[in-house]
Amino acid sequence: MCHLLVVHVVVVVVVVVVVVVVVVVVVVVVVVAAAVVVVVVVVVDPLVAVVVVAVGLIGRILGPVVVVVMMVDSNRLTTFGKKSVRYINTQFPLDRKGTKKTTDFSAKKRHKKFTQRRTELNYRKIRTLRSALHELQSRIRSGQGETKADGRGSFRPDRSHLGDPQRLKSLS
Structure with a gap:
């Protein structure tokens, strides 16, 4: 009995120690x-x-x-970069002397001049067309040129200065 009591005490002490x-x-x-x-x-x-x-x-x-x-x-x-040099050289391959350009700077300058010139030409065309349109409108208003017989005013410009229309058709 004493032996069993010691075992119980030891087990309780071990459990308490483990819990602690x-x-x-x-x-x-x-x-x-x-x-x-x-x-x-x-x-x-x-x-x-x-x-x-x-x-x-x-x-x-x-x-x-x-x-x-x-x-x-x-x-x-x-x-x-090489790509832009290649692009500009393909667009404008020669400089003023007729030699192949290798530097990018003059090609860029030529490209800029080219675009400025193209813009200038486009503006010139627009001005020419605009002035021709104004002239045509003023001629219509003033009654020059030919109209249809019923007088509806469908304008055909006067082409008498071009010569015989039949002859022009045969040439074309």
Whole structure:
């Protein structure tokens, strides 16, 4: 009986010790976790906030600079890249001396002059057509030219200065 009592006491003591150890470990883990959370909230979080704000300010300051550098760099790449040189040389392969152009600068200048000249010619054509239209409208208003017999005013311009219309048809 005494032997059985000792076994019961030992089992109870072991169970109590195990329970106490588990409770102590859980309490230590909770306390350590709370301490880590406190350290993170009190120390690391302001540091992270300061780093985020600093990066934001640096981005605000350097952002436009980086964008401008990227634009300049991409502009340089597209303007002076091999593709544009090839394109401009295929469009305007010869310089004034009749030799093949290898540099991009004079080809760009020629391209600019060409587009300016083309724009100028287009404006000249528009002005010519506009003046011809105004002249035609003034002739219609003044009653020159031929109209239909019923007088509806369907205008056909006077082509008497061109010669015989039958002869013109036979030529064409």
